[in-house]
Amino acid sequence: MKAVIALCRFIANQLAPITLLGAVAAYLYPPLFMVFRESFLWFFAATMFALGVVLEADELQDTLRRPGRIGLGVLTQYTVMPVLGFAVAMLSPLPPAVAVGFIIVACAPGAMASNVIVYLAGGAVAFSVAMTTVATFLSPLLTPALVKLLGGVFLEIPFWPMMKTILLTVVLPLGAGMLLRRYLGRHLDVARSLAPAVAALAIAIICSYAVAANQSRIAEVGGWVIAMVVLLNAAGYFAGWGLARMYGFDSHHRLTLAIEIGMQNAGLGVALALKHFAPETALPGALFAVWCILTAAGASAWLRKHHLETPAKAAGPLI
Numbered sequence: 412m413k414a415v416i417a418l419c420r421f422i423a424n425q426l427a428p429i430t431l432l433g434a435v436a437a438y439l440y441p442p443l444f445m446v447f448r449e450s451f452l453w454f455f456a457a458t459m460f461a462l463g464v465v466l467e468a469d470e471l472q473d474t475l476r477r478p479g480r481i482g483l484g485v486l487t488q489y490t491v492m493p494v495l496g497f498a499v500a501m502l503s504p505l506p507p508a509v510a511v512g513f514i515i516v517a518c519a520p521g522a523m524a525s526n527v528i529v530y531l532a533g534g535a536v537a538f539s540v541a542m543t544t545v546a547t548f549l550s551p552l553l554t555p556a557l558v559k560l561l562g563g564v565f566l567e568i569p570f571w572p573m574m575k576t577i578l579l580t581v582v583l584p585l586g587a588g589m590l591l592r593r594y595l596g597r598h599l600d601v602a603r604s605l606a607p608a609v610a611a612l613a614i615a616i617i618c619s620y621a622v623a624a625n626q627s628r629i630a631e632v633g634g635w636v637i638a639m640v641v642l643l644n645a646a647g648y649f650a651g652w653g654l655a656r657m658y659g660f661d662s663h664h665r666l667t668l669a670i671e672i673g674m675q676n677a678g679l680g681v682a683l684a685l686k687h688f689a690p691e692t693a694l695p696g697a698l699f700a701v702w703c704i705l706t707a708a709g710a711s712a713w714l715r716k717h718h719l720e721t722p723a724k725a726a727g728p729l730i
Contacts, residue, residue: 416604416715423607426524426614427704434701435618444616452576452622454610454680456584456614461606461613462523462547463588464595483658484542489553491650491672492517492643497561499639507565508688509632511558511640512695514565515688516680520546520682523610525674528707532580534667542671547585547730550679551577558683572730581679614678614700621681621697624690640698644706647673670710674703 422429437444447454496517500510520542529539555573562568588606595602622629629636651672654664677700684693 416601418603419608423611426611427701427708429611430615430701430704431619433615434697434723437619437623438629440624441626444619445618445625447616448624451617451685452580452682454616455678456580457524457613458610458678459581459611460584463585463590464592464606465603478536480609480664481541481545484538484671485546485549485618487488487551487654487668488542488546489518489557490520491584491646491654492675493561495559495643495646497564499643500561500565503635503639505632505635505639506691508692509628509636509694510720511562511565511568511688512680512684512692513643514562514697515554515558515684515692516675516677516699517563517643518554519676519680519683520550520554520675521671522676522678522703523547524704525670525707527559528674529667529670530709532666532707532710534670535663535665536667538664538669539671542667547581547621547676550676551582554679567686573683573687576683577679580682587698616683617678618697618700621690621693622686624685625697628691628694632691636637636694636698637702640695642703644673644699644703647675648706648710674707675699677703 416522433444493514495518496514499517500513503513505513523543525543526536526539529536551574554577554600555568555570561569587611592599592602648669651669652665654672655668660668677696680692680696681700684696
């Protein structure tokens with residue numbers, strides 16, 4: 412069992428390279444991942460179930476005593492990134508279906524992987540956990556509403572079907588995982604070790620399937636999509652830092668907000684795009700998932716090297 416736990420921790424901590432390798436393999440040999448055409452939503456539900464298992468409500472109590480700061484962070488999340496995503500979609504010479512993909516990614520909640528990135532970079536971990544959790548629970552209403560508002564410029568947006576998908580693949584499995592956690596007892600530590608690996612593999616499979624489904628289109632629009640992914644990710648980081656400074660946040664909370672804004676739950680964006688739109692709509696999300704994890708992991712490594720103070724305790728596993 413110790414060997415299995417060690418392997419799971421290794422997989423969870425290698426999310427970025429695993430996702431990157433999966434994307435490369437999917438591009439080189441698409442049939443390897445096309446078998447997941449009918450099951451990708453189940454994989455995303457697995458990531459949310461895993462999150463529910465490891466989510467510790469007790470860790471949020473101190474931060475929840477300052478709901479104003481969390482509210483300001485979530486408000487920034489659901490305003491700044493959608494505006495930036497819309498700007499990217501409008502300014503780039505991309506087909507409407509691909510442009511909507513950027514809007515979907517930008518309107519998703521923050522990525523849960525941001526919690527461990529914040530920890531490694533020396534940010535405010537409890538604030539990160541609280542912000543991503545609140546944003547995730549609000550996503551069934553806010554994500555489809557924002558996509559309809561902004562994406563309607565390009566395509567007709569199925570608001571109610573998108574809301575139903577988020578409820579079934581985000582809220583329901585997340586709640587089920589939190590419920591199961593209460594009954595695991597002495598097996599909780601094992602579950603907390605297994606869950607992040609399940610989530611990491613599921614995200615890698617979802618993004619790899621999106622790349623496989625778009626192999627022929629990558630040659631046509633791949634350069635522009637990659638450039639816009641880099642721009643959107645960087646703009647999110649800078650906007651988060653600048654606004655946090657304007658809000659009067661200390662350096663740890665500025666860093667946290669920058670990471671939360673720049674990192675999006677691209678896995679959710681890919682799942683929504685594949686379910687409700689043409690396959691090419693999922694391409695921005697698949698590439699964004701890989702890129703934002705790579706940049707955030709690289710930034711945290713740089714900050715550790717330059718001796719930025721880190722908290723004494725992690726927020727939890729990487730999912």
